[in-house]
Amino acid sequence: MLDDFMTRATLAGVGTALAAAPLGCFVVWRRMAYFGDATAHAAILGVALSLAFSMPIFVGAMIVALVMAAAVTLLTGRGYAMDTLLGVMAHSALAFGLVAVSFLSGVRIDLMAYLFGDILSVSHVDLAVIWGGALLVVALVAWRWSALLTATLNPDLARAAGIEPRREQLILTLALAVVVAVAIKVVGVLLITAMLIVPAATARPFARTPEAMAAFAVALAMVAAWIGLQTSYQFDTPTGPTIVCVVAVMFAVSSIASTLRRVG
Amino acid sequence: MTDPLVKISGLSVRYGSNTVLDHVDFRIDRGEIVTIVGPNGSGKSTLLRAVIGGISPSEGRITHAAGLRIGYVPQKLVLDPTLPMTVARFLSLPRRASAARIADALDRAGVPGLQTRQMAALSGGQFQRALLARALLDSPDLLILDEATAGLDQPGAAAFYRRIEEVRSETGCAVLMVSHDLHVVMSASDRVICLNGHVCCEGTPQVVAEAPVYRALFGEGTQGTLALYQHHHDHDHGPHAKPAEEAH
Numbered sequence: 001m002l003d004d005f006m007t008r009a010t011l012a013g014v015g016t017a018l019a020a021a022p023l024g025c026f027v028v029w030r031r032m033a034y035f036g037d038a039t040a041h042a043a044i045l046g047v048a049l050s051l052a053f054s055m056p057i058f059v060g061a062m063i064v065a066l067v068m069a070a071a072v073t074l075l076t077g078r079g080y081a082m083d084t085l086l087g088v089m090a091h092s093a094l095a096f097g098l099v100a101v102s103f104l105s106g107v108r109i110d111l112m113a114y115l116f117g118d119i120l121s122v123s124h125v126d127l128a129v130i131w132g133g134a135l136l137v138v139a140l141v142a143w144r145w146s147a148l149l150t151a152t153l154n155p156d157l158a159r160a161a162g163i164e165p166r167r168e169q170l171i172l173t174l175a176l177a178v179v180v181a182v183a184i185k186v187v188g189v190l191l192i193t194a195m196l197i198v199p200a201a202t203a204r205p206f207a208r209t210p211e212a213m214a215a216f217a218v219a220l221a222m223v224a225a226w227i228g229l230q231t232s233y234q235f236d237t238p239t240g241p242t243i244v245c246v247v248a249v250m251f252a253v254s255s256i257a258s259t260l261r262r263v264g
Numbered sequence: 265m266t267d268p269l270v271k272i273s274g275l276s277v278r279y280g281s282n283t284v285l286d287h288v289d290f291r292i293d294r295g296e297i298v299t300i301v302g303p304n305g306s307g308k309s310t311l312l313r314a315v316i317g318g319i320s321p322s323e324g325r326i327t328h329a330a331g332l333r334i335g336y337v338p339q340k341l342v343l344d345p346t347l348p349m350t351v352a353r354f355l356s357l358p359r360r361a362s363a364a365r366i367a368d369a370l371d372r373a374g375v376p377g378l379q380t381r382q383m384a385a386l387s388g389g390q391f392q393r394a395l396l397a398r399a400l401l402d403s404p405d406l407l408i409l410d411e412a413t414a415g416l417d418q419p420g421a422a423a424f425y426r427r428i429e430e431v432r433s434e435t436g437c438a439v440l441m442v443s444h445d446l447h448v449v450m451s452a453s454d455r456v457i458c459l460n461g462h463v464c465c466e467g468t469p470q471v472v473a474e475a476p477v478y479r480a481l482f483g484e485g486t487q488g489t490l491a492l493y494q495h496h497h498d499h500d501h502g503p504h505a506k507p508a509e510e511a512h
Contacts, residue, residue, distance in 0.1 A: 029347045146358040153341065153357065159318040160336030160408070161358050200346075207348045208382065 002127070005120055006233065012122040012130050013225030013243060016186040016195060019134035019179050021217035022141050024196035025203075025210065026172055029152050033197050034083055035072065038090035039173075040180045040192040042068035044097030047114045047184070051104050057114075058129050058181050065177035068093060073173065094189075117188035117240030119229070126185050133182035137175045144171050149210055186225075187240040195221065198247040205258030220250055267329055268293050269406050269438055270315050275324035277310055284310045286462045287324070292406065297432060297439040297452060301472075302459035303481060308442040309339065311459065312410050315440065332406060335399030335437070337392070339410040343383050351386070352379040355398050365401060372434070373397035374427050388415040392424060400431065407431070409441040425452045 002008055027036050043061040050060025068089065075085055101111060110118070122130070141148070151158040151168040158165045183192045199221035200213065207213035228243030272290040276283065285307045292298050292315075300308050313319045314326055316336060343349065355366045363379075370376050375393040378386070386394060392412055399407055409428070413421035429452050432439055456472040458464040458481065465475040472478050 029344050031344070146360075150358040152347070153343070153354075154338050156313060156316065156318055156338050156410075157336060157341070158358075159313075160316050160334050163358060204346055204348065208350055209348055209353045213348055 002124060005122075006229070008122045008124070008127055009119045009229055009239070010226060011127055012119055012186050013229055014222050015127075015130040015134040016179075016183045017199070017221030017225045018218060019137040019182055020192070020195040021199045021221040022214040023137060023172070023175050023179055024198075024200040024221075025214045025217055026141075026148060026152065027176075027193075027196050028200045028204070029210075030172075032172075033193060034086045034090070035069075036176060036180075036193045036196050038072060038086045038093070039065045039068050039176050040183075040189045041090045042093035042097070043180050043184060043189045043192075044114060045093050045100060046097075046181075047189075048097050048100035048104065051101070056129075057184065058133075061184055062177050062181035064093075065180045066174070069173040069177055073169070113188070114184060115188045115190050116238055117184065117186050117191065119186045119239045119243075122185055130182050130185065133178045137178050137182075140171060140175050144168060148172065187243060191240055191244050194244045194247065198244070198251050199224065202247065202251040202254040205254055205261075221247065224250060266294060268327075269329045269332055270440075271325075271327045272311075272314065273325050275311075275314060275326065276322045277307070277314065277319060278322045283461065285314070288459075288463055290315075290457070290463070292438050292440055294405065295432065295436050295438055296454050297429070298441075298455045298457065299453040300440070300442045300457045300459050301482075302464075306460040308459055309410055312408055312440070312442055316408065329405070333402050333404045335402060335404030335407045337395045337399045337407070337409045337412045339412070339414060339442075341391075341395060345384060349383045350379065351381050351383060351394050351397075354383055354394065355401055357398075359402075361401055366397075369397040369401045370394075372400050372431060374423075389420045389424070392416065393427075396424075396427070396431075400435075403435060404437055407437050407439045409439070409443075411442050413443065428452065 002011075027033055042064050046061035046064030047057055048060075049055070049064065050057045053060075072086060072089055075089075080088075098111070112118075113121070147158070147163045148168050148171070150161055150163055151165040155165040158168070179196070180189070180192055183195060187195055199217040202220055203213045203216035207216055224246040225243050228246040229239060231237065231246065232239040232242035268291040270290070270292050272288060275285055275288045275290070277285040288307075288311060290311065300311060302308050310319065314321060316334060317326070317328070351370070352363075352366055355361055355369060361369075366379060367376070370378055370393075373393045373396040375390055375397065378390065378394060381390075383391065383394065392415070395412070407428070413424050416424060428439055428441075431437070451469060453469055455467065456469050457466045458472055458475070458478050460481060464477040464481065465472055467475070
């Protein structure tokens with residue numbers, strides 16, 4: 001059954017949605033969207049390094065994403081505003097990555113595949129990596145759920161309850177690096193942030209609790225991955241961007257619906 | 265004398281070259297209501313954070329009684345509008361609490377029946393009561409309030425502090441608070457600490473209100489009520505002006 005490329009692509013999309021959506025809720029609640037962007041953009045440098053040293057893409061991307069996240073965390077609060085710092089880091093990492101890729105002679109790389117994903121070429125190994133990573137992230141977020149939520153509400157509130165907010169921040173950072181590495185194949189580094197935050201933002205108006213929002217975001221992201229895949233097959237459009245287009249349309253509909261409900 | 269719940273000795277906290285707290289000694293015993301007063305930037309919130317354990321001191325020691333349970337009501341909790349949260353869910357963070365305990369905590373905080381409301385939809389007073397309910401949930405030995413009535417009007421603040429006193433007499437927990445509502449807070453306190461980077465003076469509300477250093481900080485008005493916002497931050501006084509009454 002996994003021999004059919006459409007089946008593999010669907011499973012890859014659903015797996016990515018499963019990992020990205022719950023984590024995306026925290027990215028939205030903690031206003032970390034730009035942080036996600038920086039981590040994701042840095043991953044292209046990881047791709048270049050992986051190819052240069054013939055490592056699996058997943059490993060290189062994850063290492064660079066982690067280094068990036070650690071660098072941002074360390075540099076925070078040393079003179080520059082967070083968004084300036086992230087802007088510098090994100091785009092420098094992307095630029096260095098693109099330049100590094102150009103040095104790789106002998107390897108013909110389809111750069112577009114890493115920038116925007118190439119879900120239709122997902123192999124059995126890729127699928128194993130995607131689902132392994134997705135389950136790891138879901139397990140991590142589920143395990144720390146209450147602590148993460150408390151730290152997100154207020155750091156002092158967390159400390160008074162015996163939770164170390166910096167530890168929870170580190171866990172989120174780790175999970176983010178895994179999601180980036182997992183999602184490269186599916187949507188590419190430029191669109192990963194969209195898979196994180198758009199389903200979460202779409203789910204927001206219809207949720208009364210954080211858990212409901214996360215569950216709803218996962219469902220939306222999975223449906224979007226499936227619809228996006230079918231649409232791109234039908235109309236021969238690039239798959240990663242098509243999936244993101246579908247979540248974007250969902251977001252628009254959700255926003256209009258919630259506005260109408262409030263007015264009406 | 266039993267062991268204090270929290271004992272701080274010689275605490276200094278510096279951020280870069282900026283000394284926020286300078287050799288502060290502090291203790292709080294079971295069942296006591298202690299209030300910290302002081303001008304803006306005097307290190308009140310820093311001291312509270314040190315008591316909670318959220319600050320690594322540059323110098324000094326912070327000792328907690330074994331098994332100390334702290335209930336914390338933060339100064340201000342800004343709930344991101346993207347985070348949906350019912351009152352009941354909020355009270356179940358980080359540890360799940362039974363519906364009965366949630367109902368009981370909301371009762372004790374004076375806002376029964378709020379469970380299914382969204383936190384974002386509460387009024388300022390209700391929101392603070394919900395925070396209080398959450399702090400009371402674990403039957404704390406020490407309740408810490410950091411300017412918990414900042415967003416409330418005078419009657420609201422007075423009602424809030426009456427509730428705190430009732431909670432203390434019901435549960436026997438100690439209360440440590442920082443407040444701007446001086447006259448209300450001082451009348452409800454067993455002991456007042458006047459802080460301005462260091463402990464200026466300390467004692468019963470009457471002793472502190474009559475202390476020259478306190479008057480230098482908060483003016484000559486009766487109990488310093490009205491002069492609150494016109495005091496001088498920069499003052500100079502030596503150790504001779506320290507009538508700190510020994511804590512009982």
